[in-house]
Amino acid sequence: MDSAEHKPLFTTRVLPVDADKLGTFIFNEPSKSFLGDWDICLSENSQDTVNLLEAVNQLQISGGPVAFPTETVYGLGADATRSDAVAGIYAAKQRPADNPLIVHISSLGQLRKLLSSTTGLQADSPHFADQKIIPAIYHSLISRFWPGPLTILLPLPELSPLAPAVTGSLSTFGVRMPSSRLALALIHLVGIPIAAPSANASTKPSPTTAAHVLHDLSGRIELILDGGPCKVGVESTVVDGLSAPPVILRPGGISVDMLRQCPGWEDVAVGYKDITETVAPRAPGMKYKHYSPRAKVVLVHGHLSFGLVNQYLGLGRKVGIAKTKTWEDNNLVEPGQTVMQDSTTPQNAGIGRPLHRFTIKRRTTITSSDESRIGRLSEGDAATHASIIYVSAVNLGVETAAIAQGLFSALRELDLAGVDIIFVEAISETEDDVAAAIMNRLRKAAEIETKS
């Protein structure tokens, strides 16, 4: 970090908003859903409403950026039609300028209005109601998965009102309708499409709590809406239906199988790098290092043994562990070793999971080759001291959805615990697309992938 990064530009405020206390959502005929015409009748005298309206005002007056929760991860939102506001997102995140942003909408009417600028149609013209303005390939996806964790690519309208920085130099833009009621209410009340990448500092794990956003962007943005932890925990699935066959550019909450059930999507191709193939990145964001905590991440297939950990101890004595489906607490303890302390710290590892700390003391004699790897030993019982490792472990649980929800949070908490290296238990990515999304993010975070 350079010194400019430490100089706060703003006093960042975190305002809690409970979406259930905002008021009443009113759905009009015929669809009676967020896809149709809807409105919100705000509760008066509710602090949640006051807080939400502060963000609305800021997005309307300065354009943002303002951080807000979605069902996937927290987003850093700005008025997608204002270049100065969108520039604020890139500056706060320190994001490369050629990595385009996702546009968030709160109704199909808002999207049609955006797209109608191709033809110059007015929103209230008879043609405006024509669904054809949204390419037919997407109709089944929209009716099935919106609002929700799916981003679609659309052709950029000729007379696009979007700030050029939203799309980079591309002729397409990504758009999604989030299902978080807080996000929907915010976008609806602002009345303008909101460009929003994940609200982390570029390269860091995506934020799934307001505290994560504050950690990365404190002093860099004015406002964070705190709507609690995100339910999904990994970002939206990004699909390109404009190519033949259509392609999944980023795995996320919507699975390949779910997509394949939709007309026109039976042959959808996987356009992201997975274990079996290497594909040149087509979503610009895919080429960057991502989701990385400060500590080095080792992604481990199979069991975690002391032998494996020992191979990496040259990197530091403080070891983090993120367990998923099979690892046990006592994996690292072998005959001749003792667990010195065993405690669960009072703070939780975000998303309600405890951070479990213990220290392993190895009784075996340190050899001179060990010595050269772990540094010279001093006199007396130094051999014992040198073989102590400090472990901080987070158990993400065995359910794939729970692992997705807690993953980024665990990486961040282990960083805060000061570990030098994090061993993460891999899962089978063939299980489903949420599992594929987890492994996709872990591969980008990990410097080493290994089998034991």
Ligand code: TXA
């Ligand atoms: O769940 C999500 O999608 C979250 C929340 C905040 O909505 N947003 C998010 O945005 O993850 P971001 O900027 O971190 O990731 C957007 C991804 C990037 O990989 C970007 O390259 C890709 O979408 N993308 C955006 N527009 C694109 C376009 N026109 N063509 C190809 N890829 C695009």
Ligand code: MG
């Ligand atoms: Mg991101």
